[in-house]
Amino acid sequence: MNTCEFCRAGAPVLSGLPTCERCYSEVAATLSGLSELLAGLRAATPRTLARPPREMNAPGGSRAGPSSPAHEALLDLRAELIATVRTWAGLAGANPAAPPVRTLLANLAVALAVEGGASAAGRLLHLTDTARQRLDPPEVIQVQDRCPECGTRGLVRYDTGGPCWCSYCYAEIYPAA
Ligand SMILES: [Zn+2]
Numbered sequence: 001m002n003t004c005e006f007c008r009a010g011a012p013v014l015s016g017l018p019t020c021e022r023c024y025s026e027v028a029a030t031l032s033g034l035s036e037l038l039a040g041l042r043a044a045t046p047r048t049l050a051r052p053p054r055e056m057n058a059p060g061g062s063r064a065g066p067s068s069p070a071h072e073a074l075l076d077l078r079a080e081l082i083a084t085v086r087t088w089a090g091l092a093g094a095n096p097a098a099p100p101v102r103t104l105l106a107n108l109a110v111a112l113a114v115e116g117g118a119s120a121a122g123r124l125l126h127l128t129d130t131a132r133q134r135l136d137p138p139e140v141i142q143v144q145d146r147c148p149e150c151g152t153r154g155l156v157r158y159d160t161g162g163p164c165w166c167s168y169c170y171a172e173i174y175p176a177a
């Protein structure tokens with residue numbers, strides 16, 4: 001008996017599919033929620049990414065710009081999600097003019113069973129997870145060092161690591177590894 005390629009929990013696959021029933025439902029739910037997630041990624045602003053709101057009316061306009069590396073990463077992620085879904089719909093033989101998510105949902109069993117279908121679905125789940133984590137970002141913590149640009153103690157970073165940024169002058173600092 002074949003077991004699910006997705007969760008590796010040893011669950012039996014549904015007949016003719018590479019996934020178990022639970023994973024099948026998860027992929028279906030992910031596809032159903034995708035447009036909302038994509039909208040969230042596009043709407044995410046530097047503010048929702050834990051940047052201070054006064055960045056928007058800082059003297060001299062948008063010195064650091066409304067776009068931060070974190071924001072750009074979200075837009076990249078969005079593009080990657082869209083590309084993954086398009087590629088998958090293509091593998092499943094969908095009409096390129098048709099909306100890929102709807103096509104995949106309507107023929108999910110077939111789309112999972114085609115060559116490359118399961119790995120496209122796996123990639124989609126992985127990207128979706130990443131996107132959700134980015135939209136619900138990790139905690140911002142205060143860094144002890146002074147900002148090398150403006151000398152204040154406004155440096156913060158995510159508790160998960162990555163670069164620091166200054167909440168006063170918006171400089172972005174990559175700590176020496
Ligand atoms: Zn499974």
Ligand SMILES: [Zn+2]
Nearest residue numbers: 147150166169
């Ligand atoms: Zn600073």
